[in-house]
Amino acid sequence: MLRRWCQKHIERRPRIGLKNAAMTEANEGAGKMPDLLIIGGGYAGLWAAMAAARRAQDGVSGGDLSIRLLTRDAYLTHRPRLYESNPQDMRTPLGPVLEPIGVELALGEVNAIDPTARRVRATGPEGQDNEYQYDGLILAAGSVLRRPAMETVNARTWCIDDHASAVALDQHLTARMAIPEADGDANDDTVVIIGAGFTGIELATEMRGRLAEHGGTARAERARVILLDAAPTISEDLGPVPRPHILEALRAARVEVRLNTMVQRIENDQLTLNDGGVITSSTVIVTTGARANSLAASLGLDTDAMGRLFVDENLSVEGLAGIHAAGDIAHALTEPGTDGGHVALMSCQHAMPMGKAAGYNAASVLMNLASRPYKQARYVTCVDLGPWGAVFSTGWERQVELIKAEAKARKQFVMTEVIYPPMHDRAAILEAGALT
Ligand SMILES: Cc1cc2nc3c(=O)[nH]c(=O)nc-3n(C[C@H](O)[C@H](O)[C@H](O)COP(=O)(O)OP(=O)(O)OC[C@H]3O[C@@H](n4cnc5c(N)ncnc54)[C@H](O)[C@@H]3O)c2cc1C
Incomplete structure (x- = not known):
């Protein structure tokens, strides 16, 4: 004691x-x-x-x-x-x-x-x-x-919710792409993303580029990227206004979108869907909200x-x-x-x-x-849409102001400047802490 x-x-x-x-x-x-x-x-x-x-x-x-x-x-x-x-x-x-x-x-x-x-x-x-x-x-x-209810048997799912999880997913992608195509199962190059909200859309449109970094462009082009959601529309959290741009970007990135679709069970690499369909993939990433x-x-x-x-x-x-x-x-x-x-x-x-x-x-x-x-x-939204660019909107109705490269530049500014705190410089740090 x-x-x-x-x-x-x-x-x-x-x-x-x-x-x-x-x-x-x-x-x-x-x-x-x-x-x-x-x-x-x-x-x-x-x-x-x-x-x-x-x-x-x-x-x-x-x-x-x-x-x-x-x-x-x-x-x-x-x-x-x-x-x-x-x-x-x-x-x-x-x-x-x-x-x-x-x-x-x-x-x-x-x-x-x-x-x-x-x-x-x-x-x-x-x-x-x-x-x-x-x-x-x-x-x-x-x-x-916030994970969806689904049964998993001898299967691992991935997420990008925190640093360790995102790094683990990246290591998994590296390992998968290191296996020569001839030696592997073609389904190993299938990525399934569950949840077509803000995060799922950003990840899906970025995914082919990430696969290319690990396994080369030709192989990444042959990969399948599937985005599933239980809802009848994509991006329910972003509202209807930016949706046409998001759909265009998903098409450009050749993301297969499957709506009204729920994964009921994953056993080994087999995903069983609510409509009876089956997908085989060892890369199932969950992005279903928080x-x-x-x-x-x-x-x-x-x-x-x-x-x-x-x-x-x-x-x-x-x-x-x-x-x-x-x-x-x-x-x-x-x-x-x-x-x-x-x-x-x-x-x-x-x-x-x-x-x-x-x-x-x-x-x-x-x-x-x-x-x-x-x-x-003030409220703005900026969704990264991979090689297509991005969509930037203002207000709670999300009126679209910028698309493609212009919006992407705005997104990059936020992601590399706005969300970073000043370091080492006491005056600058205290200035960043001032209530305006
Ligand atoms: C993949 C992804 C994409 C996103 N994209 C965007 C975007 O484009 N734009 C946007 O505005 N927002 C985005 N968000 C949301 C945004 O990241 C969060 O809203 C934001 O991080 C919230 O900040 P926070 O400080 O409240 O919480 P967090 O950033 O979650 O920080 C919580 C802190 O608490 C610590 N902590 C938690 N539990 C404990 C405990 N028990 N003991 C000790 N420490 C603990 C954690 O380690 C962490 O340091 C995204 C989130 C994710 C996951």
């Missing part, structure tokens, strides 16, 4: 704090800085850390603030880029963003949140139990793939259909003091105060501003400063 107790570190104070003006009365009395803990090193968590650090710097009437970001690994994974080739490169180290602004990085898998005791339990990288006490918590643990991280449900509050926590206009979790939520785990309205606007999507486009608002507000609460509502009126 004693040994177990010693193995467990109860961590209260990070090594690095942000020094500010006088402490608040309450914390002065207790002789400690308030502790802000952020769970998650994705877009919401990282931008929350930058914004909280910025707020602590600017909030001269507030107090000192200790900020710690607790997450699984030391990287921001660029999930929106995991359909591309070279997925191993699609991440940014967190250290060069957090160190210059005095935010401590802690690694661990969070297992439990105790909102009453304001304590979080996590398993550290060496398997040790760690506990973190907090005064304010930002929950930014993101989302995971649901919120299960830490949301663990709090015992009501959640929406995607498992997200309801938050108020300041992104404070409704029904729990001291917890803000941002990104894919939060059900937030984009324009509170009017008709509520729209519910923020599970997108990095929403996760970054939500993270900033949550960071600003969580820091403000701890420093006795005013909060500011999260507000995000």
Whole structure:
């Protein structure tokens, strides 16, 4: 028992704090800085850390603030880029963003949140139990793939939901294409993608190019790429307006689209469909949408259909003091105060501003400063469509503004510039954390 107790570190104070003006009365009395803990090193968590650090710097009437970001690994994974080739490169180290602004990085898998005791339990990288006490918590643990119900027997499916999965798929494609065509089964060059939403479409239109990188153009041209969906139309999540362009791009990429189609069972390499059809493939990739991280449900509050926590206009979790939520785990309205606007999507486009608002507000609460509502009126969509180009639309009706090469240039700008945080440069990082 004693040994177990010693193995467990109860961590209260990070090594690095942000020094500010006088402490608040309450914390002065207790002789400690308030502790802000952020769970998650994705877009919401990282931008929350930058914004909280910025707020602590600017909030001269507030107090000192200790900020710690607790997450699984030391990287921001660029999930929106995991359909591309070279997925191993699609991440940014967190250290060069957090160190210059005095935010401590802690690694661990969070297992439990105790909102009453304001304590979080996590398993550290060496398997040790760690506990973190907090005064304010930002929950930014993101989302995971929502898998369809289907029976699998002696079969493996692939996904591009996280860095490790996307790298594993890429290694599988490399291995498949390394087997000479004469030695293999022709079906080994058949790729089946289940789920014809945003991610499935981007992956399907990119797939022949990726196969060509691994096995040469001629072989990639002979491969079959099949995109299945249970729905009667493709891209239900993108609405009808961009659909004609998406269909044109899928035709150009020679993607076989099969709608009203569900995979009921996969045994070895045999997929049995709801219409009785059978497809043989060892590369079955699931892209069927997302649901919120299960830490949301663990709090015992009501959640929406995607498992997200309801938050108020300041992104404070409704029904729990001291917890803000941002990104894919939060059900937030984009324009509170009017008709509520729209519910923020599970997108990095929403996760970054939500993270900033949550960071600003969580820091403000701890420093006795005013909060500011999260507000995000502008919304755009840009779908990569492989060699055909891309489609760029604005607004919630998704009016198409750019297609093909022009839209592709916009997509590349977002994917290589907008979603990357500044590194090493304290002033630039704090500037990126400013609430505009
Ligand atoms: C293939 C794909 C393509 C996409 N394309 C686009 C796109 O084109 N445009 C767009 O806007 N969005 C896109 N998205 C959605 C976008 O990636 C997400 O909306 C965004 O990543 C959400 O950010 P987040 O910070 O809320 O969550 P995440 O990015 O999921 O980050 C969550 C963080 O929490 C950590 N974490 C989770 N659980 C725990 C735990 N128990 N303990 C410790 N740490 C934990 C994770 O390691 C991670 O660091 C795409 C997503 C995928 C998967």
